[in-house]
Amino acid sequence: MDASLLLLADARLPAGAHAHSGGVEPAVTAGAITDVPTLLAFLHGRLTTSGLVTAALAAAANTHATHELGTRTPDATASNTIAAHTHSGCGRRAAANVAAGAGVGGGWEVLDGEADARTPSPAQRRASRAQGRSLLRAVRAAWPSPVLDALVPLGPHHPVVLGAATAVAGGGPREAASVAVFGTVSGGASAAVRLLGLDPLAVHAALAGLADVMDAVAAEAAGYAGRPWAELPAASAPVLDLDAERHARANLRLFES
Amino acid sequence: MGGHFGHGHDVHDAAPVRGRALRLGIGGPVGSGKTALTAALCRALRDELDLAVVTNDIYTTEDADFLRREAVLSDDRITAVRTGACPHTAIRDDISANLDAVDALEARHPGLELVIIESGGDNLTALFSRGLADRQIFVLDVAGGDDVPRKGGLGVAAADLLVINKTDLAPFVGSDLDLMASDAARVRDGRPVVLNSLRTDPAATEIAHWVRAAVGAAHAAAS
Ligand SMILES: Nc1nc2c(ncn2[C@@H]2O[C@H](COP(=O)(O)OP(=O)(O)OP(=O)(O)O)[C@@H](O)[C@H]2O)c(=O)[nH]1
Ligand SMILES: [Mg+2]
Numbered sequence: 001m002d003a004s005l006l007l008l009a010d011a012r013l014p015a016g017a018h019a020h021s022g023g024v025e026p027a028v029t030a031g032a033i034t035d036v037p038t039l040l041a042f043l044h045g046r047l048t049t050s051g052l053v054t055a056a057l058a059a060a061a062n063t064h065a066t067h068e069l070g071t072r073t074p075d076a077t078a079s080n081t082i083a084a085h086t087h088s089g090c091g092r093r094a095a096a097n098v099a100a101g102a103g104v105g106g107g108w109e110v111l112d113g114e115a116d117a118r119t120p121s122p123a124q125r126r127a128s129r130a131q132g133r134s135l136l137r138a139v140r141a142a143w144p145s146p147v148l149d150a151l152v153p154l155g156p157h158h159p160v161v162l163g164a165a166t167a168v169a170g171g172g173p174r175e176a177a178s179v180a181v182f183g184t185v186s187g188g189a190s191a192a193v194r195l196l197g198l199d200p201l202a203v204h205a206a207l208a209g210l211a212d213v214m215d216a217v218a219a220e221a222a223g224y225a226g227r228p229w230a231e232l233p234a235a236s237a238p239v240l241d242l243d244a245e246r247h248a249r250a251n252l253r254l255f256e257s
Numbered sequence: 258m259g260g261h262f263g264h265g266h267d268v269h270d271a272a273p274v275r276g277r278a279l280r281l282g283i284g285g286p287v288g289s290g291k292t293a294l295t296a297a298l299c300r301a302l303r304d305e306l307d308l309a310v311v312t313n314d315i316y317t318t319e320d321a322d323f324l325r326r327e328a329v330l331s332d333d334r335i336t337a338v339r340t341g342a343c344p345h346t347a348i349r350d351d352i353s354a355n356l357d358a359v360d361a362l363e364a365r366h367p368g369l370e371l372v373i374i375e376s377g378g379d380n381l382t383a384l385f386s387r388g389l390a391d392r393q394i395f396v397l398d399v400a401g402g403d404d405v406p407r408k409g410g411l412g413v414a415a416a417d418l419l420v421i422n423k424t425d426l427a428p429f430v431g432s433d434l435d436l437m438a439s440d441a442a443r444v445r446d447g448r449p450v451v452l453n454s455l456r457t458d459p460a461a462t463e464i465a466h467w468v469r470a471a472v473g474a475a476h477a478a479a480s
Binding site for chain 2: 012013014015016017018019020021130133134137138191194195251252253254255256
């Protein structure tokens with residue numbers, strides 16, 4: 001993988017991920033994660049449900065962004081940016097104008113709506129948008145591009161930004177899916193190390209054992225790139241959704257989500 | 258990959274820029290008096306400056322709740338950020354949640370002149386990133402031991418203002434204030450140190466004066 005994509009996947013990317021546990025703190029609170037085997041089971045389950053959905057959204061966003069990068073002439077770029085800045089008060093419409101006519105299923109706001117539709121928990125939607133906003137700030141600083149600037153007024157979900165960022169950093173849908181899948185797993189694992197005092201060597205050994213599953217999920221997710229967005233996977237994990245809602249109401253918590 | 262938008266478009270320059278609030282970080286070990294100082298500064302400055310606060314709480318929203326309860330500012334001027342078990346990460350390595358909070362406050366209050374960002378209590382190496390704070394205060398507690406300034410650390414050595422707080426407790430805990438001040442001066446290269454007690458001076462007069470001057474200087478430099 002290219003160095004740019006490794007930077008994007010790195011947990012040290014200053015994009016706010018450290019304050020989110022990817023559902024691990026809620027699951028620890030609920031008693032579902034207590035040790036390395038239960039963490040592994042949790043990560044496996046999350047990977048093949050919401051992980052697949054996230055990765056497929058990232059892959060779709062990547063394809064859309066690559067299309068956008070190709071269609072932007074310098075002139076179009078200048079006027080799009082003005083649109084994005086002057087319409088910041090009515091973000092969704094501005095972004096729709098900017099992206100009008102591009103991609104498989106419409107503009108960015110349509111893909112973002114697909115992410116909304118696949119995230120039933122309001123707490124998870126808020127967390128995803130907050131992480132999307134932080135990621136957008138970081139990647140706009142690292143890889144400035146009008147395609148990323150155009151996303152600002154929309155404030156999209158994290159996988160949408162991640163897919164676009166991967167494209168701007170030079171990767172395709174498979175890379176976007178891989179980075180998304182890796183983020184799903186690594187953030188949660190490090191949260192578990194902090195919350196339960198798990199042996200970090202044992203946790204990383206477990207993650208290494210999960211690598212084949214991660215690759216398989218990323219490959220499956222990348223297969224959706226270029227297909228109509230309505231057909232993106234919608235695997236769900238209702239217990240994660242419920243735990244996320246409980247967590248958002250909890251008094252004592254270390255992680256935002 | 259368009260290179261059309263350089264860093265000139267980034268609204269998060271570290272240096273004070275025209276039209277944006279000065280961001281003041283307040284850091285220091287657990288319980289040293291950061292929230293109490295924040296409250297005192299809000300009371301001292303709220304009538305002359307348009308200001309807001311971001312708290313970085315570790316496990317609860319305790320600090321933000323305290324400030325709201327004390328009604329030092331209206332509720333919509335106080336925001337709590339959660340730091341995922343790592344308070345120093347949120348002010349140093351990955352400042353995005355704090356930047357989001359500052360952005361939201363500035364959007365809500367366009368004339369904002371000062372945003373105080375209180376760090377979660379942390380160790381002596383925790384320093385605010387320049388990408389987040391324009392100026393920073395490090396608060397020590399005399400009851401934490403009078404050898405702390407000698408031990409140094411980035412917070413003690415490099416903060417723009419070092420506050421040695423709770424001087425009223427010095428006689429009870431056997432801390433030597435002169436020693437603390439001189440040890441601090443040795444590592445601080447001329448940067449100011451204030452000995453303070455919020456018990457005997459609830460208005461934090463000297464510190465408020467320093468903050469006032471910092472805001473004034475930033476706005477003078479920007480205009
Ligand atoms: N005696 C004395 N007590 C003080 C002084 N300043 C603060 N305190 C008390 O010290 C305790 C801790 O103060 P806080 O302001 O909550 O400390 P903090 O640094 O915000 O603590 P964390 O956010 O938990 O790290 C409170 O009970 C304060 O009332 C002081 O100058 N003298
Ligand atoms: Mg406090």
